[in-house]
Amino acid sequence: MQNNAIFCLEMSNFAQKEYDTIVCGAGPAGLMAACTLGRLTGTARRVLLLDKKAPWKEPIFCAEAVSADRLAALWPIDPAFVRGRLSGIYFTSPKRYRAEFYSKNCGLILNRALFHKSIADAAQNHGVECHFDALIHKLERTESGWNVQVSQGGESVTLTAKTIIDASGPSCRLTRNIPCLEGIETGDTDLESGIFAVADGIEHSPEHIELFFGSEFQDGYGWIFPRDGKEVNIGFVLGKSVKNGEPLRQKLMNFIAKNYPKATVKAVYGGMIACGQSNKPLAKCGLFKAGDAASCVNPISRSGIVESLLSGKIAAEAVDQWLKDSGENRGAIEEATLARWMKALGKNHLQIANAKAGFNSITDEQFDKAAKRLSRLPREKQTLIRIFWNVLWSCPSVIWKMRSFLR
Numbered sequence: 497m498q499n500n501a502i503f504c505l506e507m508s509n510f511a512q513k514e515y516d517t518i519v520c521g522a523g524p525a526g527l528m529a530a531c532t533l534g535r536l537t538g539t540a541r542r543v544l545l546l547d548k549k550a551p552w553k554e555p556i557f558c559a560e561a562v563s564a565d566r567l568a569a570l571w572p573i574d575p576a577f578v579r580g581r582l583s584g585i586y587f588t589s590p591k592r593y594r595a596e597f598y599s600k601n602c603g604l605i606l607n608r609a610l611f612h613k614s615i616a617d618a619a620q621n622h623g624v625e626c627h628f629d630a631l632i633h634k635l636e637r638t639e640s641g642w643n644v645q646v647s648q649g650g651e652s653v654t655l656t657a658k659t660i661i662d663a664s665g666p667s668c669r670l671t672r673n674i675p676c677l678e679g680i681e682t683g684d685t686d687l688e689s690g691i692f693a694v695a696d697g698i699e700h701s702p703e704h705i706e707l708f709f710g711s712e713f714q715d716g717y718g719w720i721f722p723r724d725g726k727e728v729n730i731g732f733v734l735g736k737s738v739k740n741g742e743p744l745r746q747k748l749m750n751f752i753a754k755n756y757p758k759a760t761v762k763a764v765y766g767g768m769i770a771c772g773q774s775n776k777p778l779a780k781c782g783l784f785k786a787g788d789a790a791s792c793v794n795p796i797s798r799s800g801i802v803e804s805l806l807s808g809k810i811a812a813e814a815v816d817q818w819l820k821d822s823g824e825n826r827g828a829i830e831e832a833t834l835a836r837w838m839k840a841l842g843k844n845h846l847q848i849a850n851a852k853a854g855f856n857s858i859t860d861e862q863f864d865k866a867a868k869r870l871s872r873l874p875r876e877k878q879t880l881i882r883i884f885w886n887v888l889w890s891c892p893s894v895i896w897k898m899r900s901f902l903r
């Protein structure tokens with residue numbers, strides 16, 4: 497019997513059963529949270545990072561574009577995880593008028609798998625115990641903290657932790673129906689569907705992302721993002737209230753066939769994007785939310801990589817304070833987590849979220865008019881201020897669109 501128990505523990509492969517912090521999910525938010533916590537606490541704390549899959553082994557449902565400056569402020573850019581560098585965006589209207597925003601080295605296309613690997617390696621070097629084959633079944637509040645039910649290699653184990661960081665992404669329900677967490681952000685504010693194909697045979701600029709607007713992509717937008725000079729990521733996101741009879745995959749295939757008849761589709765992926773900002777608490781009872789699980793995505797551009805890194809960092813810093821505190825100020829530390837996020841990006845996201853309805857009401861004619869005007873300007877004349885006045889003159893509501901994408 498005893499031998500069996502030891503066998504189970506070895507099979508489950510955890511160094512211990514009791515941790516200071518268990519980070520649930522190893523996307524950008526969880527990886528950054530674990531790495532930051534490891535860096536802040538060293539070997540003084542037992543930090544465990546769990547994911548059901550290795551974050552660099554399976555396809556990642558993402559177009560992989562980030563702002564170079566904003567990423568560099570959070571994580572050193574290593575050419576090893578950069579697929580390509582961006583120098584601009586094409587905004588394309590329904591009638592295919594194209595406005596170009598040129599800004600040298602404004603963004604990067606990541607190889608997210610290798611990017612995840614670099615953060616995971618850093619977390620492990622900071623003493624974080626990582627398991628990328630551990631499915632989390634349930635979180636349960638106890639008197640002294642949290643129970644975490646996990647299965648690994650067919651074996652189940654219950655681990656305990658004083659604090660939890662929930663970075664399990666947009667559709668996970670780990671924190672639902674736990675009475676002490678009532679009112680906390682659940683990561684499903686404005687949940688929207690995105691789909692894309694990896695394809696080649698599509699003529700494109702390897703230095704630009706191209707965004708398509710109009711009723712074809714209602715309350716969202718379409719995109720072509722370069723990957724390696726040959727392949728592209730081509731896809732779209734639609735607003736959550738869009739009732740479209742046509743399945744997303746079919747819609748994508750039709751878009752590709754109609755506009756890029758020479759394209760070869762290699763694979764199709766889809767996922768949910770949590771793109772609404774709320775004012776709900778981000779931490780309660782020693783549980784902290786980060787990334788898509790905390791609805792930290794930019795509500796209009798739908799970018800969430802850098803946002804998740806930042807929110808993971810904020811959650812980890814709060815957990816570090818919480819663990820150091822004797823108990824008196826823990827409630828205040830939890831409350832301050834939302835305030836810190838709001839100051840860093842959340843307030844800005846709230847404004848963007850509030851502008852979303854107005855932005856979504858821009859008509860195809862308005863998009864065409866603004867894009868046609870702008871497309872006539874030579875690239876060197878497309879300074880931000882000139883674009884701003886041009887667009888304002890053509891269609892005031894488009895200003896909101898420019899504002900959120902150029903942020």
Ligand SMILES: Cc1cc2nc3c(=O)[nH]c(=O)nc-3n(C[C@H](O)[C@H](O)[C@H](O)COP(=O)(O)OP(=O)(O)OC[C@H]3O[C@@H](n4cnc5c(N)ncnc54)[C@H](O)[C@@H]3O)c2cc1C
Pocket residue numbers: 520521522523524525526546547548549551557558559560561562630631632633663664665666668690691692731766767768769786787788789793798799800801802804
């Ligand atoms: C189609 C599409 C395109 C996108 N394109 C871009 C883009 O170009 N740029 C950009 O900035 N953002 C983009 N995003 C958004 C970006 O991908 C997300 O915002 C970002 O991945 C969120 O990171 P995260 O760490 O919060 O969650 P995730 O990356 O979703 O990670 C959550 C992790 O938790 C794990 N997990 C969940 N439940 C469990 C469980 N029960 N047990 C164990 N592990 C679990 C999952 O396996 C996963 O690894 C895109 C999203 C989609 C869907």
